[in-house]
Amino acid sequence: MEIKVKKNVLGKNDRLAAEIRKYLSEKGIFAINLISSPGAGKTTILEETCARLKDKLGIAVVEGDITTTRDADRIARHGVPVHQIETQGACHLDARMLENALEHLDLDKVDLLIIENVGNLVCPATFDLGEDAKIVVLSVPEGDDKPAKYPGIFRRAKVLLLNKIDLLEISGFDKEKALRDLAEINPDITVFETSATKGTGMDEWCQWLADRVAEKKKK
Amino acid sequence: MHELSIAMSLMEIIEEECRKNQVKKVRKVKVVVGEMAGIVPDSLKFSFEVVSQDTVADGAELELEVRPVTALCQDCSEEFVVEEFRFRCPKCGSRNAKRLGGDELYIDYIETDD
Ligand SMILES: Nc1nc2c(ncn2[C@@H]2O[C@H](COP(=O)(O)OP(=O)(O)O)[C@@H](O)[C@H]2O)c(=O)[nH]1
Numbered sequence: 290m291e292i293k294v295k296k297n298v299l300g301k302n303d304r305l306a307a308e309i310r311k312y313l314s315e316k317g318i319f320a321i322n323l324i325s326s327p328g329a330g331k332t333t334i335l336e337e338t339c340a341r342l343k344d345k346l347g348i349a350v351v352e353g354d355i356t357t358t359r360d361a362d363r364i365a366r367h368g369v370p371v372h373q374i375e376t377q378g379a380c381h382l383d384a385r386m387l388e389n390a391l392e393h394l395d396l397d398k399v400d401l402l403i404i405e406n407v408g409n410l411v412c413p414a415t416f417d418l419g420e421d422a423k424i425v426v427l428s429v430p431e432g433d434d435k436p437a438k439y440p441g442i443f444r445r446a447k448v449l450l451l452n453k454i455d456l457l458e459i460s461g462f463d464k465e466k467a468l469r470d471l472a473e474i475n476p477d478i479t480v481f482e483t484s485a486t487k488g489t490g491m492d493e494w495c496q497w498l499a500d501r502v503a504e505k506k507k508k
Numbered sequence: 509m510h511e512l513s514i515a516m517s518l519m520e521i522i523e524e525e526c527r528k529n530q531v532k533k534v535r536k537v538k539v540v541v542g543e544m545a546g547i548v549p550d551s552l553k554f555s556f557e558v559v560s561q562d563t564v565a566d567g568a569e570l571e572l573e574v575r576p577v578t579a580l581c582q583d584c585s586e587e588f589v590v591e592e593f594r595f596r597c598p599k600c601g602s603r604n605a606k607r608l609g610g611d612e613l614y615i616d617y618i619e620t621d622d
């Protein structure tokens with residue numbers, strides 16, 4: 290016997306993500322899903338973002354990175370509500386994990402939800418969390434071939450934060466080549482060149498975020 | 509290695525279908541995977557072997573049909589296959605292309621012994 294199934298394997302995750310998206314929209318919250326390799330600078334960027342925006346916007350953070358609770362502690366120091374997901378070694382966050390995490394956060398005064406995904410350029414790209422935008426962080430020491438090697442995430446992301454730009458000279462990163470590859474994969478992506486440790490490009494990135502939050506509030 | 513969680517979701521759907529249809533033994537499962545779904549076929553096959561052990565699908569063949577990424581040029585309406593994620597229209601050179609297929613990840617059908 291042949292049973293026609295025609296069912297999306299990720300159906301459960303996608304349905305839950307759609308519910309989260311609806312819930313966040315009703316609350317007028319703009320949500321981003323930060324994705325990168327381990328060590329590209331997600332948490333540092335998050336800290337700098339919180340420092341710049343926390344007096345202007347209500348921010349909440351969900352930490353999915355596996356490195357214990359160290360990242361969550363770094364965010365908590367900025368006085369921003371943060372919940373650490375225990376991924377138990379998972380290589381990505383899924384909508385169920387996010388749903389559970391959101392129950393631990395008071396979202397009533399929140400305008401911007403930032404989710405730091407597990408450090409990995411492949412797996413997180415497949416799992417919708419209900420975010421408004423995937424933000425990919427690529428740090429220049431990782432090499433200029435990354436967009437071409439991991440096109441899935443670069444295609445899906447709305448923004449690329451090209452981080453550790455302070456190391457551009459010594460890393461031999463060919464920026465023109467990386468951006469040329471990127472334009473073929475995703476011509477609509479917005480790129481900010483940042484150095485989270487030196488503060489370069491952080492104001493521009495935060496302005497982009499603030500604009501999106503304002504847009505979402507209007508809807 | 510998210511293929512393991514994908515294989516688990518796959519197994520959940522298979523068991524649900526088997527219950528509904530009162531099937532006891534699955535011979536083959538056919539899954540359609542787009543090139544942009546972010547799945548490594550061999551890794552999914554291996555994960556499926558692991559999670560299907562001692563289930564209705566123990567020993568079942570997992571057939572994966574890989575579908576290319578396709579796009580529609582918004583400027584000249586050419587439909588084309590996207591090679592290596594390069595979304596450039598081969599006819600007019602435009603980058604203004606809308607993706608059509610390539611992110612599929614669904615169970616097409618299940619073949620049973622019954
Ligand atoms: N030189 C340089 N180092 C950075 C920059 N951003 C982050 N780092 C460093 O990179 C390391 C990993 O950063 P972290 O934020 O933990 O990365 P994550 O794993 O993506 O969260 C830390 O030692 C940071 O201080 C940057 O823009 N320039």
Ligand SMILES: [Mg+2]
Nearest residue numbers: 331332354360
């Ligand atoms: Mg981190």
Ligand SMILES: [Zn+2]
Nearest residue numbers: 581584597600
């Ligand atoms: Zn064209």
